[in-house]
Amino acid sequence: MRVEAVTAPSAPATPAPQAPALTRRASLNAVQALLDYGGKLLVGFVVTPLLVTGLGASLYGVWEILSRLIGYITAADARPTEALRLVIATRQGLNDPAGDRRAVGSALVVWLIFLPLVIAVGAALVWLAPLITKVDGAARPAVQLATALLVATFLLGALAAVPESVLRGMNLGYKRMGLQAGLSLAGGALMVLAVRRGLGIPGLALSQLILGGLTGACFWLLARRYVSWFGVASPSRPEVRALLGISGWLAGGELIAKVSLASDVLILGAVVSSSVVTTYVLTGYASRLALGLHFLVVGSAMPGLGGVLPDRPAAERCVPARRRLAAARARHHQRDRRCAGPRHRPRADARTRDGRRLPRVARRAGGPEHRLSRAGRQIAAFGSAPTLAVTRAPDRGERARARRRRVGQ
Numbered sequence: 277m278r279v280e281a282v283t284a285p286s287a288p289a290t291p292a293p294q295a296p297a298l299t300r301r302a303s304l305n306a307v308q309a310l311l312d313y314g315g316k317l318l319v320g321f322v323v324t325p326l327l328v329t330g331l332g333a334s335l336y337g338v339w340e341i342l343s344r345l346i347g348y349i350t351a352a353d354a355r356p357t358e359a360l361r362l363v364i365a366t367r368q369g370l371n372d373p374a375g376d377r378r379a380v381g382s383a384l385v386v387w388l389i390f391l392p393l394v395i396a397v398g399a400a401l402v403w404l405a406p407l408i409t410k411v412d413g414a415a416r417p418a419v420q421l422a423t424a425l426l427v428a429t430f431l432l433g434a435l436a437a438v439p440e441s442v443l444r445g446m447n448l449g450y451k452r453m454g455l456q457a458g459l460s461l462a463g464g465a466l467m468v469l470a471v472r473r474g475l476g477i478p479g480l481a482l483s484q485l486i487l488g489g490l491t492g493a494c495f496w497l498l499a500r501r502y503v504s505w506f507g508v509a510s511p512s513r514p515e516v517r518a519l520l521g522i523s524g525w526l527a528g529g530e531l532i533a534k535v536s537l538a539s540d541v542l543i544l545g546a547v548v549s550s551s552v553v554t555t556y557v558l559t560g561y562a563s564r565l566a567l568g569l570h571f572l573v574v575g576s577a578m579p580g581l582g583g584v585l586p587d588r589p590a591a592e593r594c595v596p597a598r599r600r601l602a603a604a605r606a607r608h609h610q611r612d613r614r615c616a617g618p619r620h621r622p623r624a625d626a627r628t629r630d631g632r633r634l635p636r637v638a639r640r641a642g643g644p645e646h647r648l649s650r651a652g653r654q655i656a657a658f659g660s661a662p663t664l665a666v667t668r669a670p671d672r673g674e675r676a677r678a679r680r681r682r683v684g685q
Contacts, residue, residue: 308456315461333551334551336554340557350527351530359383359386363445364442374509383441386523387434422478432489432492443498451498455494467484541556
């Protein structure tokens with residue numbers, strides 16, 4: 277219901293002009309993602325050894341800890357740009373430029389709502405960073421300055437993600453083909469330059485801030501060029517509440533992901549030392565590479581997966597049948613507990629399964645009112661598998677105990 281409030285057009289919308297084929301756009305997006313990922317890999321292979329050599333194992337471990345620590349702020353800003361991407365994606369079939377601009381305005385309003393919380397969390401991280409990284413007194417100002425610059429980079433990146441989310445939501449991510457890879461190369465060059473000049477981890481953080489500004493400017497130019505309606509309009513309260521609801525779910529998922537995937541480095545740095553973090557990060561580089569390739573393949577296949585998903589009415593028709601089947605089997609188990617003697621042994625006939633008469637509601641669940649398409653039957657079978665797996669095990673145990681009681685009689 278919350279999505280409907282955002283996706284509803286302000287005026288009667290006309291169908292959008294004929295767009296290029298979805299498969300072609302998905303293929304171009306996959307090629308663009310591959311180029312970007314290749315650029316990041318190249319930068320990582322070349323720049324990482326130079327950073328470890330220039331900073332040393334201990335300071336490079338501190339840099340990795342700070343990078344993972346800043347990632348926790350992503351859950352504090354409620355992820356409005358990700359929600360904007362989803363909303364724009366659902367609206368790309370409508371010819372409603374005013375509604376699209378209000379969606380951008382809603383994302384900016386949500387960002388402003390959570391801005392004080394982000395600043396508070398960032399200030400807390402600046403204060404806690406020396407304690408988590410376990411640096412001595414001389415390095416504390418440098419660590420705190422680097423953390424403050426990384427927090428500023430995060431705030432700038434959140435604004436830069438608005439035009440990027442519009443491009444991705446309109447399925448025009450391939451328009452930045454090669455640009456992201458070039459920005460990755462520029463960022464790597466800035467990091468190496470900062471280390472060679474002896475700026476340390478504050479210089480690395482400053483290079484990330486400069487890279488964030490360049491990225492935002494490039495995406496803004498691309499959005500202005502390829503998205504005719506790109507702009508900001510004042511949203512209504514229902515639209516802001518709807519996007520805020522989507523952002524809340526995304527923020528919760530992001531927090532769980534960060535706790536699951538980024539806590540290992542923080543724990544090692546806080547319990548052992550930053551040098552161990554360097555060894556751990558460099559050793560796990562291959563696994564992170566494989567994980568990134570997995571995300572790349574899955575993200576490229578998403579448009580095709582969306583095309584083969586079954587229709588919503590078929591899935592909804594499965595729900596009452598599954599509930600009645602589960603309730604009927606529960607009543608059957610209760611009757612078996614009361615009637616386990618030989619006189620109450622169930623008869624086997626054409627309407628039974630495993631020697632047990634199916635209840636009438638279960639036989640009726642396959643009637644005309646619940647006949648589904650092939651996709652709907654697959655959903656029902658997949659969704660009923662956990663229920664059957666749970667209910668069949670007590671069924672076998674109860675029958676075995678009943679047989680032992682009959683033998684004892």
